[in-house]
Amino acid sequence: MRSSVMSFVKRSDVFFMLVMLFLMSCSASGSFVNGRQVFNVMMEGAVGDGRTDDGEVFQRVWAMVCRTPSAIMYVPAEGRFSLPPSVFGGPCAPNLLLQVEGTIVALEGPGSGTGHYKSWLVFRNLRDFSVVGNGRINGKGNRWWSQVCRPSMKNCGPNSRPEEPPNGLVFQNSSNVRVSNLRIRDSPKFHLTFSNCDGVYATGLHITAPRDSPNTDGIHLTNSRNVFILNCKIRTGDDCVSIQSGSNRVLIEDIMCGPGHGISVGSLGESKSRACVWGIRVERAIFDRTTNGFRIKTWQGGSGHAHGMRFVNSRMNRVHNPVVIDQYYCDSPTPCANQTSAVAISEIIIANITGTSSSNSAVRIKCSDHVPCRNIVLQNIAVRTGPDQDLSNAHFSCWNAYGFISNITNPMSCALLPQPPLDTGLVDSSKPYQIPQGC
Ligand SMILES: *[C@@H]1O[C@H](CO)[C@@H](O)[C@H](O)[C@H]1NC(C)=O
Ligand SMILES: *[C@@H]1O[C@H](CO)[C@@H](O)[C@H](O)[C@H]1NC(C)=O
Ligand SMILES: *[C@@H]1O[C@H](CO)[C@@H](O)[C@H](O)[C@H]1NC(C)=O
Ligand SMILES: *[C@@H]1O[C@H](CO)[C@@H](O)[C@H](O)[C@H]1NC(C)=O
Secondary structure (H helix, E strand, O other), rough: OHHHHHHHOOOHHHHHHHHHHHHHOOOOOOOOEEOOOEEEOOOOOOOOEEEOOOOHHHHHHHHHOOOOOOOOEOOOOOEEEEEEOOOEOOOOOOOEEEEHHHHHHHHOOOOOOOOOEEEEEEOOOOEEEEEOOOOOEEOOOOOHOOOOOOOOOOOOOOOOOOOOEEEEEEEEEEEEEEEEEOEEEEOOOOEEEEEEEEEEEEEEEEEEOOOOOOOOOOOEOOOOOOEEEEEEEEOOOOEEEOOOOOOOEEEEEOEEOOOOOOOOEEOOOHHOOEEEEEEEEEHHHHEEOOOEEEEEEEEEEEEEEEEEEEEEEEEEEEEEEEEEEEEEEEEOOOOOOOOOEEOOEEEEEEEEEEEEEEEEEEEEEOOOOOEEEEEEEEEEEEEEEOOOHHHHOOOEEOOOOOEEEEEEOOOOEEEEEEOOOOOOOOOOOOOOOOOOOOO
16 A cells, blocks of 8 residues: 555656646647646637537547647636536556646536436546646536436426436546546536546545535445545535445545535445455544444345454544444335345444534444444544533444444443354354455
8 A cells, every 4th residue: 555655646746747837828739848748628629618518629639648648638727618428538648647727517417318328527448547636627416406306206207207417527447547636516426436446546625515415425436446535625415435345445534524424335235245345444534514424334135245444533523423334224215124144344443533423323333133243443432412511422332243342431332242152143153253255
């Protein structure tokens, strides 16, 4: 992990280049900065008036950038560029930079055919690729959220054809990708998605959407490894960061989250699926009036393993459920049937957490009757129920979880034991504990 941090840091000579670019009032194609060829979309014919479809120009510029090693695609500050759903695909020459100083906005809302695309801006099959700058990316999601009938709604009229909102920025099948310093707002659905990526560096981002906007997760990871999310401010209507199956070695540091639903691992194991997530570290997070702080949620009936997670040195401000581990997750309208299999959960450290809960819960751990949680460590947690109250109301509750507790003064209905007892009848303790294969 350290060595990949270093390789990213070395590439901070990008910063020097940005300064150079700033000094050049306009950069025509063919100009060079530090030996890197710059393609300015405005010079190539983009209009940037906020109305004209600049999609074709962006594609034409991308084609040139893609075959020019270390090229820079430059989106200047003075423009507001409207783009339809677009794919910026590779493989390309290595070390490309998309520098956004202006604004990129979504061209169309529902009713235009955009709903046939799962995503608005897709970057795929790239290596050593960066999107940086002080610009803005606006998905104009309000047009989607206010659809009278949305796909998940049950009571749509017979003639309404709801359109699924697309995701905002999506990186697929790429390695060493960096997204830095941008302001990203009002995505129709998830703002920033990394799917099948190895080496992700998301830093200094501000991601914003109204607290009541549906499914507007800030950063969504699926099947991605070696991920660094550093110094980001995320305030949306759903998870600040959601981490899905296949993700591992994820470091989240200095994140400010809220409003929103907090940082979630899962939901995992839906429809009896197999899920593997490990190596998640959250440090120095601040949650402000979120529904959850740190949450792991799995459906009954799944398989696989979620393990090796540390959630430490973090603060809660009026968070409804500061810490949740739930192996009975079910968001279907009818209750989910009880099942005997589950995504196993183990080696979870929750430590040095302070602040306030807006409910009477501080920590809620609900593990499967059949697959108990193992090696859960709770240490130095002091969560009050309100700014003026003591610890006496914020509760810890645990069900079928094993591990260690130290230095906790909140009231407990939580007796973590080091090992599952032999006689519960719930687990076959005669068999040694097996870590599920391949996780
Ligand atoms: C993933 O990207 C690489 C190039 O970086 C490409 O060769 C490969 O075909 C891509 N895989 C898929 C499934 O698109
Ligand atoms: C599932 O199990 C829980 C706890 O053992 C029990 O309270 C609940 O009624 C069960 N639900 C169903 C649908 O059987
Ligand atoms: C909790 O904080 C103490 C004091 O700052 C520190 O020594 C300890 O390493 C922290 N625990 C974890 C798990 O980070
Ligand atoms: C116990 O936890 C509290 C709250 O996190 C912390 O301030 C205190 O330093 C801890 N005490 C010890 C002995 O670690």
